[in-house]
Amino acid sequence: MAAMDSVRAARLLKGVRDAALSGHRPPVDPRPVIEESWSRVLRRGVDPDRDVRARLLSLEELEERRRTSPLAEVLPELRRGLVSIADAAQHIMVVADTEGRILWREGAPAVLRMADSHGFELGADWRESMVGTNGVGTPLVARRPVQVFSAEHFVRTHHNWTCAGSPVTDPRDGRLIGVVDVSGPLDTMHPATLALVNSVTRLAEAELRTRHLSTLDRLRTTAVPLLAGIPGRAVVVDGNGWTAAVTGMAPTGRLALPKSFGPGRTWLPSLGSCQVDPLPGGWLLRPDDTDGTTAGASAVVVLDLSSPRHPTVSVSGEAGSWTHELTPRHAELLYLLAVAPAGRTASALAGELFGDAGRAVTVRAELSRVRRYLAGLLDGRPYRFREGTDVRVILPQDPADLLPQSLASTVVRARRGERG
Template identity: 60%
Template sequence: MPHSPMEVTRLTATDAARAARVLDEMRASTLGGGRAKLAPRPAIRESWGRMLHNGIDPDHDFRTDLLSRDEVERRRQTSRLRHTLPVLREGLLSLADTAQHIMLVADADGRVLWREGSASVLRKADGQGLGVGADWREETVGTNGIGTPLVSRRPVQVYSSEHFVRALHSWTCTGAPITDPRDGSLLGVVDVSGPLETLHPCTLALVDSVAKLAQARLRDLHLTSLEQLRAVAAPVLARMDGRAVAVDKNGWTAAVTGMPYTNRLALPKSLAPGRCWLPALGLCSVEPLPGGWLIHPTGDPEPPLTAPHILLDVSHPRRWTVTVSGQTGSWTHELTPRHAELLYLLALHRDGRSASTLADDMFGDPARTVTVRAEMSRVRRYLGAFLDHRPYRFTEGAEVEVLLPEAPLDLLPHSVAPGVVRARAAAGGQAWVERAQR
């Protein structure tokens, strides 16, 4: 009997039937509250915890209502994932055809938008209601290679009985998230799925690598769009006096005049022509450009920042924001996973954290202060007026409010930062895990 996840991984490559039995015994013992000879892998354990908390029935019919053809097409045309398809096909379809697998590409809502690969496996998927337009979110289908990476933000391979819903035990799914390099937002997941007996132990590494190549493709497209914006903005800036900067819709700088160059400006979630306050520049006038904005700092005096209200919203498992309200109005910024972790930890410890303590909270390694300082420098680009350092903390006058999820396991579920893990455990989010490991 294997005693470690690594041994099970090797076993799937040599004896799929035995691997399925081992995983089935592990699942039955763990979900039944007993002591399993083999503990679930961390990603699976965390996912099962979410399923148990949400009351998902492991024996329910997982088939979902499919999106209409018109809605699938609308999502395809508006999703940046469409630009990654040539890379995904080149990297994964040969594997899918050879190994009797299919490749699925789902958006950030877990809806399958594209599906290609082995004809026989596609027919099997159709018979189980897993067609184009299907909903593969964890809360709908249970632990799987699309929904689980959407929550964890990490590549995940789900073998046979590691699927929470029993009807999926004949499948093995391997998925990796694809993020937008412009702002770190989650675009969706690419997944390779098929029968357990055709699993290759290198599938996870391959899918993850191809997902990163897809993100590199999006980065190249972004650089091209910045060049196009620069060509439009350059003659406009040449005629202007004073300071001005041309940025794209995500705040990336295309051209600048009369001021130091910075790679990116933090922009409000909704920016419109007119006057607004930006953290890095103060009061500005904003004019539209094709594909971006022309921003001109006015130099007008700013009202004093007295008693700002800072709302950190981490109540959603896949999207987090910080909103600052004060005399200049309200301003919202969508957070990357790393910045959501950092700001949550600072909100948790209002007395502040030194760089080494914050490094320990984030990475379990007090020596990683360089990484912490670099990330905090990025945070200060949009929250600098409300953050102190030495130690890092919110300014004394700031009123900080945190919106938390109802379920402790939904608190930054992607995070493996020790400080966040401790907070989830303190809120009762790991009680079922402790029961299963007794």
């Protein structure tokens, strides 16, 4: 019965895909995440009827990416949670980096051989812009778990395959570090696969968080006696800005550090001008006694969204300049505030982001994190950039590339070239 249901579903999806590609009205609408993906890959010229493959990574390149990937730290956790289940279900587990390159691949030998015939092999490039809608590349763009079933794959030769992928985020800095996918033949599909993959990736993120807390504890044992002998204000942070110990000032969970950070004098929005000295596993920051915690009324804020994968915010003013790479959610929030100078309430922002104005508490929590690195530049009730702040937004060359993971109505309209 399940096999018959899979066959019927595949046949229906083929009709949906064929209608969408020919410009006709489909018998049913594709799921929004799939429709958005099809639109992206059509714009990029992916051939729906031709299997195109990029050069595989060399063995040396593969090993170097494995060595430097944070995913290597949690590979045992992923194997424990997925490999045995994938093997029994005639599936394989695939782990890819943020560029969609397959770094690890394990599971049923017969399915591994089938994957080879699709080019789903070690070192292969499975970005959405290369091979179309799929369980590796599409979650990387959408930044959420995605199951791709049969003809939901954009390229026709992948239609006898089903994939469920979930992005992995590093809790130390909030950055995307890769994607975990479970894939297999169409007739082995199970509706719970996506939930399983998502659960295991969350366990992997929890393991990274536990490792980080242990590292922070070791830094704290060095920091506490050091700070006892320092007059005035000082704080010790790890390489990602997480606070290990403070003296002479209120404690904070994390300081946002700029991308280029090192010993010497620097300026941070939350501390002002300060002296930076290296420590084993972190930094000692000693702020000047003058109050420099805000960028000033004449600050220029540049929200650079030109690169869909690397949005940044830059602040410059009398106290100095500073650039911070944004998470997708923070980029989304700052864009919604930048295009609404009069401001938006937490409820209005929640309605935009989640389609549920009742999730205002979640919005407030996120904006409290944003204010850690935009101290003095954001007001509340409603949330908006402070009066006198010069806010500039750099958009992608193609409007359709604006915040591709966002479902906020304002962003969707802007991607379509609509105003208001």
